[in-house]
Amino acid sequence: MSKVSRRRFLFGGVAAMGALVVGWGVLPARQRLHGSVSLPLTGGALALNGWVAVAPDGAVTIAMPRSEMGQGVHTALPMLVAEEMDVPLASVRLVQAPLDAIFGNIAMLQDGLPFHPDDDGALKAGARWIVGKVARELGISITGGSSSVKDAWLPMREAGAAARAMLVAAAAGQWRADAADCRTEDGHVLHRDGRKLAYGALAAAAVTSQPGEVRLKTPQQFKLIGRAQPRRDTPSKVDGSAVFGIDVRVPGMVYAAVRMAPVIGGAVATVDTSVALKMPGVLRVVDFSRALGHLAGAGAGVAVVARSWWQARQAALALVITWRDGANAGLSSEQVFDHFAATLDKEDGHAYHQVGDMDSVEGKGAGVARAIGAEYRAPYLAHAAMEPINCTAQVNVRDGKVHLWAPTQSPGFAVKAAAQAAGVAPAAVTLEVTMLGGGFGRRLDVDMVAQAVAIARAMEGVPVQTIWSREDDMGHDVYRPAALARFAATLDAAGHVLGYDCKSASGSVSHQFFKRNLGLPAAGPDKTTAEGAFDMPYELPNQRIRHVIVESAVPLGYWRSVGHSHNAFFKESFIDELAHAAGRDEVAFRRALLAHHPRHLAVLDAAVARAGAAPAGRAHGVALHQSFGTIVAQVAQVSVAGTEIRVHRVVCAIDCGLAVNPNIIAQQAESGVVFGLSAALFGAVTIKDGKVEQSNFHDYPVARLNQAPEVETIIMPSAAHPEGMGEPAVPPIAPAVANAVFKLTGKRLRSLPLSLSS
Template sequence: MSGPNKISRRRFILSGAAVAGALVVGWGVMPPRQRLNGSHPLPVTGGALALNGWVSIAIDGTVTVAMPRSEMGQGVHTALPMLVAEELDVPLSRVRIAQAPIDKIFGNIAMLKDGLPFHPDDTGRLKAVVSWTVGKVARELGLIITGGSSSVKDAWEPMREAGATARAQLVAAASRYWNAQAADCRTEDGHVIHADGRRLGYGALVTLAVTSAPGEVRLKSPDQFKLIGRPQPRRDTPSKVNGMAMFGIDARPPGMLYAALHMSPVIGGTVSSIDAAAALKMPGVVKVVDFSAALPAQTGAGAGVAVIASSYWQAKQAASALQIKWSDGPHAGLSSAAIYADLAARLDAESGHAYYKAGDMEAVEGRAPGVAKTVKAEYRAPYLAHAAMEPVNCTAQVKDGKVHLWVPTQSPGFAVEVAAKVGGVSAADVMLEVTLLGGGFGRRLDVDMVAQAVAIARQADGRPVQLIWSREEDMTHDVYRPAALARFSATLDAAGNVLGYDNKSAGGSIAHQFFKRNLGLPAGGPDKTTAEGEFDMQYHFANQRITHVIVDSAVPLGYWRSVGHSHNAFFKESFIDELAHAAGKDSVEFRRGLLLQHPRHLAVLNAAVARAGVAPAGRAHGVALHQSFGTIVAQVAEVSVDGAEIRVHRVVCAVDCGIAVNPNIIAQQVESAVVFGLSAALFGNVTIKDGKVEQTNFHDYPVLRMNQAPEVETIIMPSAAHPEGMGEPATPPIAPAVANAIFKLTGKRLRSLPLTL
């Protein structure tokens, strides 16, 4: 089966849950679960009244919005309240946030739907049916997750609907109170205003509004927006400046103890024996705990030993005094060299799963020798750690048959489930407080630290315990961005036109490991993240084939900012530059010729190139264009080379992310993503030797310093389309943009990350 709008039968088997759900008699024709009102009333305080599952209003007019997404620097505590405030016609300054309860209406539907391995150009009934079905399953699952650059995208409709419905109830209440027509009332600045000038504040109306039917609920059109699309200051900035912001590591429940741990230095190793005598004699030490046996096997939590003490310093010092013998297990001989050799061997031996096919590649490959030119290349990317500034931590208390958690997590639902399992209680007996996250980048989607903290707290006689991983434990026991290998082969005719494009890659599956760890699901089937950014590219080739070989990984894998796009963009955009060079064409003009069917992509590319201008003497411009999480990004990196030093001076980044809810936050996310991606492009490299991660801290896993950071200019393309992701899309293009500039400067084609001369 071929053609750009056709899909293989294998790709239809996208999800066991989705397929099973679609076959349930009657279920498939039922309307999707609503997302306005939860299974239980919205918790309120201070006499406020809930108008739906998202919005409550106090008698002083203060609006409180349920917040189902975690703030880790991406600005959701500002952007999401803007959606409600816009439709409710209330000043943003009057809106407060409260942690959303664990309820299915807060589940992240957009993130799961985005995981479907469809090409953006796929059309037709199959895509629509599968997308609808998976969306319906996602509503039933109700997984509360912050990730996939999906927070605004997912909240765009339900949170605006919640605000608009509450507004309609307040209008209905005012019309009842005045015995007037609702059509004669409008709203502004937290008030309902009658045509004759009478006005009532929302606080005065809320009691009556609770019992008022909303009537017709209409969402605003973009031309009616007063708040959305206008720059707003971040609401979390003041507390972060004055020190009042509470991150996980700031939790201080009364009577709290601290815990430091050691986990096996070898991947998958276990505790053999412990001599704790010296540690138990040290000041402040309360207990030494081997928590290994208390951890459910599928959580992925590392086996180890913890010291509970009165202060973290005392716990850490005592942990260093422990005499632990480890059983290394089956991975003691694992090495990076062996891993890459295995990836290469699997590429040689296996055809892999075809994520996308178009045209007739077999005919292109069968052309007579000498008729066309073939370009081949192999690219490589390493494992990467998350290295968030706030190290892994969790505070837990197990007392009186209940578990209390204070944790910076991207997955509140998973945290509650694992805490209940390890704590021996029901999920209803777990109280969760989600703090600010001092960096997440996907690391805090996993809840291994929660399992460990609860297991340790069970030995603390009812006192809360704050578990903090040292930077060394954090770096050597991460869930890593997969290592990957990619091979390309393209056939060009005498005029430099691409006749056929073949891309085959190999690497581990994050989804196989993640869903086994967190949902207990068996591994199997395709994983979009392995080939995203390769099979769903924007360039038009009449004949193409993109495949991936999943290679099981002994190294634990996790979602890393921009996931598969983070390395696949480097592979793809670097090879596109290679093709332009082989065709004797300018790299920008070459791309323009491949984008005639994608005017939005072409506009983004042109905007970035025009703003970048001409590179100064001694520098070169490298270009990359990539779409991820629904957002199109073009980057131009201005680079110089001095000996072996690569210096990026300026990055121009044009983005088309649909409606820009808050342009300020978009620019911040672009700057953050560029610096994050540039750190990985220039320095990021996790290596394995004798089954151990070799990098232990920032001395051998460096990040970009302030004096190395480039100037970043952001261009936000005007759009009235549905908003797309913005937390991650500016990360993937930076590595290839820099690599392509280096080629212009040196003639060296760098095909491995990190980029080194």
């Protein structure tokens, strides 16, 4: 079976299973312990498997397959190996993992399957097995989907445990002893009679040793996992030694600033460079549009290369450019939502989840005492990461080599884009992944990489750092989709929900993303459009959740928590509407719908109990949502003064399975709340005349320090497989705040950002 057909299966849905040949399907899944590419090691370190090496001084080197963008993977993932190897976390060194199939992110791709969390059958199990098998073959190295710890949980622990077993076997061989009489502690193998050897002294022998059975530790044996550990990346960020993409400095490096088409999908018609080329420090003007290929929709344009970025920026502003606006010149946000509404009027969409018989409880059916309808909407959102978009590239035309320094979430896609832009094979591209000053999904895309390489290619071997201004970034993002959702529900005379129907419309992130980055045709359903809507835990006897994909001229990308970010607002706000219509307390109403979901119920109860009673003049709003395998309940304490909505305190209860590092979980909860609150209160990207109207933080504000609430995090005890934590605290905050505002004002806010001014 070809890779192309596997990819079409993987991203096109379970329906394409027939494309897999039987002979391939019955083969065992590819192992993830030994890679085909050697680790980049120094100091005499010797690799014991594809993930782990040991140096003569006892230092342990671990391959880091994920990008550090503030979520703590440079701490959490080494903890998995250090735990199984019995070495101090401080002795662990990290090297960037090479592009090898063993480092591919399997969990993220498996989680993309459109199954309800309560589904527990052969179809789901078979689909996950097949996708996992395909994912191992593809080996896509990617950081996203709150999947880093979830995916690494077994392979990195197995790598550590296998290395430990090899070191024990080496020691036992030297001592002519039984391995069962040996144990490990603090980077040493110890014999029961008191003999002791350091890992460094055993590394050479361990490479060829034959260990016995490799056993993973049980949770009861953990010494590191489950205990708070300080962030390993904090000291370098405090003293300034951490290297982000924008910090890269290469001898002889010059800088590029860009001008991109202001209208979405626009192009360059003519460029007058006469003034710019005479300005101080200017070296060259480059039209990079053609090199971008299918990435061009993210911002075709022109770059100025100069000795400093300020010189390049000033010269870029001096360019006289005539733009070809194209088909989107008249596009507006109003048109987008009108199109959504018209589409929902005439199309049924794809049904992601159906339970019971909705036809019998719609309208004025038997037993129906009340029918409730509502329409919700959410705008486009930008990522607005603090580190501006940037990439440094060097293209040596003579030997056909490309060197990249990039803050990317998708190293494999970055290499592919660089190779295409430079006209070389991927093997000719060397990539160094720096730290990311915020990702949030924006750096999953690689338009900036292709752009930087196209500019550097024109400079014929001179390294070029391309940096976007904030205005460039805001106007040429790949945006969180705008969405429109319609709800219809029926209640009986006792206030019980008989029927629950949701139909929504938006563009498809996945269709666009995989077309941009893999060249795949857009086809089939996209789970991200309906996630958070179809996969809710509430036990409603009759329910139907559908979505209609509407072709989007606006470039769309993965935004922190993706579809959950708006669908949680829609769903949890409407559930509150139903509780109010039924004359029930919103917490009691939810509890009654969770009889067979004890974990959800426990999380909800924990948050409500910790929140206590709201102080005078304030109200509590509640939201419960599961995303990326993690259950989160939030209680927001809110006040309203005139039209100002103020959030004072948020209690956030979390069940994310086994908590690898409680410190990082709490940090991600706090980060998610503030990130989500910024979008809930302020975030909106609007389109007028085909252009993004927002340009910087003055018209796309984020929560300031004085607007950030106190966040209290409750981590529920669990021994279950770890789930995602980078995103799940984002979705519940908007509905929690909106539900509190309703209590205070009687106004049901059904559009984001939340506003009392209209």
